[in-house]
Amino acid sequence: MSIQVKDTSIFYGDFKAVEDVTMSVKPKSVTAFIGPSGCGKSTFLRTLNRMHEVIPGAYVEGKITIAGQDIYGPNVDPVAVRRKVGMVFQRPNPFPTMSIYDNVLAGNKLNAKRMKKSEADTIVESALRGANLWNEVKDRLGKPGMGLSGGQQQRLCIARAIAVQPEVLLMDEPCSALDPISTAAIEDLIHELKSDYTIVIVTHNMQQAARVSDDTGFFNLKAAGQPGHLVEFNPTKQMFTNPDNPDTEAYISGRFG
Amino acid sequence: MSKIDPSVDDVVQEENMLAHATLPRGAQWLVGVAALALGGLAVVLGVGIVGAAVIGVLAFLIGYPLWALLVENKRSATDKLVTGLVWTAFAVAVIPLIWLIYTVVSRGAATISPEFLTFSMRSVTGDDQGGLYHALIGTLIVTGIAAVISIPIGIMTAIYLIEYGKGNRLAKGITFLVDVMTGIPSIVAGLFAFALFTLIMGPGTRFGFGGGVALSLLMIPTVVRSTEEMLKLVPDDLREAAYALGVPKWRTITKMVLPTAIGGIVTGVVLSISRVIGETAPLLVASGFNPNLNTNAFDDSPMMTVPVFIYTQLSEATAKGVEYAWGGALVLFILVMVLNLIARIVGTIFAPKTGR
Ligand SMILES: Nc1ncnc2c1ncn2[C@@H]1O[C@H](COP(=O)(O)OP(=O)(O)OP(=O)(O)O)[C@@H](O)[C@H]1O
Ligand SMILES: [Mg+2]
Numbered sequence: 307m308s309i310q311v312k313d314t315s316i317f318y319g320d321f322k323a324v325e326d327v328t329m330s331v332k333p334k335s336v337t338a339f340i341g342p343s344g345c346g347k348s349t350f351l352r353t354l355n356r357m358h359e360v361i362p363g364a365y366v367e368g369k370i371t372i373a374g375q376d377i378y379g380p381n382v383d384p385v386a387v388r389r390k391v392g393m394v395f396q397r398p399n400p401f402p403t404m405s406i407y408d409n410v411l412a413g414n415k416l417n418a419k420r421m422k423k424s425e426a427d428t429i430v431e432s433a434l435r436g437a438n439l440w441n442e443v444k445d446r447l448g449k450p451g452m453g454l455s456g457g458q459q460q461r462l463c464i465a466r467a468i469a470v471q472p473e474v475l476l477m478d479e480p481c482s483a484l485d486p487i488s489t490a491a492i493e494d495l496i497h498e499l500k501s502d503y504t505i506v507i508v509t510h511n512m513q514q515a516a517r518v519s520d521d522t523g524f525f526n527l528k529a530a531g532q533p534g535h536l537v538e539f540n541p542t543k544q545m546f547t548n549p550d551n552p553d554t555e556a557y558i559s560g561r562f563g
Numbered sequence: 564m565s566k567i568d569p570s571v572d573d574v575v576q577e578e579n580m581l582a583h584a585t586l587p588r589g590a591q592w593l594v595g596v597a598a599l600a601l602g603g604l605a606v607v608l609g610v611g612i613v614g615a616a617v618i619g620v621l622a623f624l625i626g627y628p629l630w631a632l633l634v635e636n637k638r639s640a641t642d643k644l645v646t647g648l649v650w651t652a653f654a655v656a657v658i659p660l661i662w663l664i665y666t667v668v669s670r671g672a673a674t675i676s677p678e679f680l681t682f683s684m685r686s687v688t689g690d691d692q693g694g695l696y697h698a699l700i701g702t703l704i705v706t707g708i709a710a711v712i713s714i715p716i717g718i719m720t721a722i723y724l725i726e727y728g729k730g731n732r733l734a735k736g737i738t739f740l741v742d743v744m745t746g747i748p749s750i751v752a753g754l755f756a757f758a759l760f761t762l763i764m765g766p767g768t769r770f771g772f773g774g775g776v777a778l779s780l781l782m783i784p785t786v787v788r789s790t791e792e793m794l795k796l797v798p799d800d801l802r803e804a805a806y807a808l809g810v811p812k813w814r815t816i817t818k819m820v821l822p823t824a825i826g827g828i829v830t831g832v833v834l835s836i837s838r839v840i841g842e843t844a845p846l847l848v849a850s851g852f853n854p855n856l857n858t859n860a861f862d863d864s865p866m867m868t869v870p871v872f873i874y875t876q877l878s879e880a881t882a883k884g885v886e887y888a889w890g891g892a893l894v895l896f897i898l899v900m901v902l903n904l905i906a907r908i909v910g911t912i913f914a915p916k917t918g919r
Binding site (some may be wrong): 355357362367384385386388389392393395397399401402412413415416417418428450452463466468472531545 | 651
């Protein structure tokens with residue numbers, strides 16, 4: 307599923323957080339967004355599955371299509387969009403009332419989808435294996451998800467997101483709470499998932515962007531209080547060796563500010 | 564001063580900075596005993612028991628910090644003064660409560676008997692054995708009606724306010740009205756129900772359902788408020804997590820938000836029931852008196868309730884009436900206690916488990 311974004315600006319009430327983004331995300335590829343804190347990476351990511359409008363007063367201008375369909379079209383159901391476009395958040399947020407098992411199945415359970423026990427078991431195991439959590443929790447699937455460590459909780463959230471088999475997966479700094487081993491596991495996972503899903507990931511880790519992504523978008527603020535904008539969007543290789551924009555080079559090489 | 568060995572110097576300095584003279588262990592007991600003795604002396608000298616208690620407490624509150632000020636330092640004296648004040652306030656709050664419980668139990672216990680709990684006051688005269696069975700059943704029915712009306716309305720209102728209304732005009736208006744409702748004097752709620760059913764069913768209608776409606780007016784605002792607080796405690800992160808899985812908003816609310824908050828909601832609801840179960844004025848007006856058992860809340864005849872039973876027995880002004888009033892008070896008290904216990908148990912059962 308390719309994602310086309312055209313002249314998109316994003317608002318929180320009167321505040322324009324992101325201005326005039328145009329980009330094209332290739333299907334079955336990994337696209338990374340980098341940029342300084344507060345430049346609107348999370349905000350932009352959340353517009354791709356219509357999560358932005360959940361915040362009161364927040365709205366989006368412009369046109370975003372996924373697989374050719376305008377996701378902000380007049381008759382589009384945001385719920386249908388979110389079923390196709392899954393998301394992993396910056397902070398782990400397992401459901402506190404649910405066990406580990408139920409958390410993985412949350413997408414199905416909350417939607418009251420009926421399934422056989424064996425089918426459910428298969429989904430849980432493959433999602434947890436996918437998120438590199440299976441070995442740590444296989445003996446306590448009935449225990450509450452909140453009882454896991456922060457990094458384990460984040461992997462549980464990844465398992466939960468892939469258990470509903472979306473076609474696009476948005477990840478907002480999914481590794482910021484993880485140790486290097488789990489991070490490497492998630493990166494491997496991203497590589498695997500790439501063959502089936504379109505992945506968009508926000509990261510503050512340049513090496514990670516360089517390792518996992520095919521394309522990279524660099525967001526920046528013109529000045530404090532100004533809206534963020536997309537400075538450059540190019541294949542990752544080019545971005546990290548020969549960027550078009552001097553600001554990109556400054557940011558990537560750490561000479562920024 | 565020349566520093567030959569800085570480490571030795573440091574140690575000396577540290578001791579000077581961190582340690583100071585302290586009161587002997589058990590100093591508070593010493594002062595306490597002294598204060599008690601002072602209070603005892605006051606009693607001997609003819610000061611009333613209350614005055615003596617005040618003198619004793621004051622002596623402790625002044626003496627203990629003063630001693631600390633002389634021996635220790637200012638901060639420690641302030642600490643002891645404030646600690647003393649907090650304990651005094653605690654005692655002032657708790658002593659009347661314990662006293663009340665003691666009085667109700669000691670005076671009511673003798674009245675409670677199987678007969679008292681299973682007889683009504685039907686054609687009871689003179690020293691005949693009567694009971695509050697009719698009032699107990701009436702209270703359960705009337706409060707049950709109030710709960711059946713208030714719980715759905717209250718919870719759904721709170722869901723609208725938190726999940727859908729966030730800060731819009733309608734929500735602000737509803738919040739304002741709920742606040743106003745919280746302040747309605749209970750007798751006004753009773754008069755409202757009485758007037759309403761006078762209009763619908765004819766003058767002088769007093770019946771169980773009317774009492775239930777009156778109580779629900781008092782109960783709804785507390786249910787709304789407590790449910791709102793509980794829903795606010797569910798982090799938005801969790802709602803977003805559910806949305807991101809493609810779960811529609813209504814399912815997110817019914818299957819994730821409510822289960823997460825259910826412990827607190829149930830606790831709030833039960834506490835609101837125990838708050839209205841002892842209401843007297845609205846029931847006097849709306850459901851009236853009846854010495855007989857009446858189990859039909861919709862029948863146009865009064866339904867007795869425990870608070871009204873207490874009121875009537877007390878106004879008989881006979882020794883037996885007073886005795887029955889205390890018995891009724893104890894029954895009501897036990898009802899409220901049981902409800903509070905249920906609230907606590909339910910609260911812990913449904914509380915989200917951390918598993919740590
Ligand atoms: N709920 C909100 N309401 C109003 N403004 C918001 C809200 N969330 C974010 N913003 C503003 O939008 C701008 C972009 O924020 P965003 O969270 O997208 O930054 P980010 O690039 O993800 O930063 P970080 O790298 O620190 O996560 C910031 O100026 C921020 O203050
Ligand atoms: Mg962010």
